[in-house]
Amino acid sequence: MRRYGKNPDEDDIRVRPNRKGNRPRTNIRPKHEDASEGMVLTVDRGRLTCLVEDRTVTAMKARELGRKAAVVGDRVMIVGDLSGDKDTLARIVRIQERSSVLRRTADDDDPFERVIVANADQLAIVTALADPEPRPRMIDRCLVAAYDAGLSPLLVLTKSDLAPADDLLEMYGTLGVPHVVTSREELYGGGAAERVRAHLDGKVTAFVGHSGVGKTTLVNALVPEDRRRVTGHVNAVTGRGRHTTTSALALPLASSNGGWVIDTPGVRSFGLHHVDPSRVILAFPDLVPGTENCPRACSHDEPDCALDAWVEQGHADPARLYSLRRLLATRERHEGD
Numbered sequence: 001m002r003r004y005g006k007n008p009d010e011d012d013i014r015v016r017p018n019r020k021g022n023r024p025r026t027n028i029r030p031k032h033e034d035a036s037e038g039m040v041l042t043v044d045r046g047r048l049t050c051l052v053e054d055r056t057v058t059a060m061k062a063r064e065l066g067r068k069a070a071v072v073g074d075r076v077m078i079v080g081d082l083s084g085d086k087d088t089l090a091r092i093v094r095i096q097e098r099s100s101v102l103r104r105t106a107d108d109d110d111p112f113e114r115v116i117v118a119n120a121d122q123l124a125i126v127t128a129l130a131d132p133e134p135r136p137r138m139i140d141r142c143l144v145a146a147y148d149a150g151l152s153p154l155l156v157l158t159k160s161d162l163a164p165a166d167d168l169l170e171m172y173g174t175l176g177v178p179h180v181v182t183s184r185e186e187l188y189g190g191g192a193a194e195r196v197r198a199h200l201d202g203k204v205t206a207f208v209g210h211s212g213v214g215k216t217t218l219v220n221a222l223v224p225e226d227r228r229r230v231t232g233h234v235n236a237v238t239g240r241g242r243h244t245t246t247s248a249l250a251l252p253l254a255s256s257n258g259g260w261v262i263d264t265p266g267v268r269s270f271g272l273h274h275v276d277p278s279r280v281i282l283a284f285p286d287l288v289p290g291t292e293n294c295p296r297a298c299s300h301d302e303p304d305c306a307l308d309a310w311v312e313q314g315h316a317d318p319a320r321l322y323s324l325r326r327l328l329a330t331r332e333r334h335e336g337d
């Protein structure tokens with residue numbers, strides 16, 4: 001029997017002639033009052049793994065979302081089969097407003113700058129003290145990305161069995177960046193995992209670091225045993241890690257108060273050309289009042305910048321202004337960034 005009325009389950013819904021002549025639309029839009037909220041854990045070729053309550057649900061983006069991509073850490077509204085059973089596919093119908101976004105820079109593999117992590121609170125910058133040698137410029141760029149995105153930075157210095165941390169700590173002491181020094185032995189026997197965890201509890205922390213710095217070793221010490229990754233998978237031919245995916249992966253922080261560790265494989269650097277000096281300077285509250293007499297849209301690194309006078313008058317430590325300018329200067333890309 002033919003039924004009338006607006007039933008979204010109806011197969012033969014009549015469509016209105018479309019004046020613009022593009023794809024016909026039904027006047028019945030799907031309703032999503034029954035959607036559940038989930039968190040995106042990882043993305044792989046259009047399939048998103050989401051946590052809905054305590055279930056892991058595979059989902060695809062609904063067409064109505066258009067070009068906007070959901071990324072790891074996103075809070076999304078999902079409809080459809082949310083059982084988490086094998087071979088089920090749910091639909092993401094909305095991406096909730098983000099509290100923060102972290103952008104990866106464009107590179108050879110991908111010409112577009114992209115958001116890689118949403119809603120992180122903190123950026124853990126993982127640097128080895130040796131093998132590979134620390135790269136302060138890279139650390140500075142990560143700090144700028146963190147300050148610009150409104151994330152608090154955390155410096156994790158690994159491989160302390162190979163070299164001391166003093167020089168680096170002196171360099172970053174001026175910035176007041178919190179830090180933890182670790183080694184593989186201390187992570188898996190000593191108290192280093194607990195020391196790192198103390199900075200992560202209850203927060204969403206994105207981990208970045210160059211290949212070989214010991215990020216996998218570190219992350220594995222922080223997440224439940226059954227979520228650990230295999231380390232040392234470097235392809236003998238290409239020299240690259242086996243996991244070439246650019247998607248990050250959210251892992252629960254073991255024995256914590258709802259903390260998340262977001263591992264970001266393949267993130268070599270951040271796009272910084274969108275960075276606004278007026279946001280970076282917010283990480284320097286002692287310098288902010290000194291900018292009152294700056295010219296409009298001051299880069300804080302130009303002859304008329306009022307910060308020189310502010311420091312000369314003794315309102316702030318000159319080393320802080322030096323550090324700010326060092327950070328702002330990393331916005332210009334160099335070879336190897």
Ligand SMILES: Nc1nc2c(ncn2[C@@H]2O[C@H](COP(=O)(O)OP(=O)(O)OP(=O)(O)O)[C@@H](O)[C@H]2O)c(=O)[nH]1
Pocket residue numbers: 158159160161162182183184185209210211212213214215216217218231232233234241
């Ligand atoms: N000496 C020393 N070696 C370490 C330490 N932590 C990790 N390593 C070694 O450093 C190498 C790289 O460690 P991974 O944890 O795989 O490093 P990663 O940063 O994840 O590197 P990719 O997998 O290439 O992204 C491995 O051979 C580790 O065993 C440490 O504290 N001290």
Ligand SMILES: [Zn+2]
Pocket residue numbers: 291294295298299300301304305306307
């Ligand atoms: Zn200025």
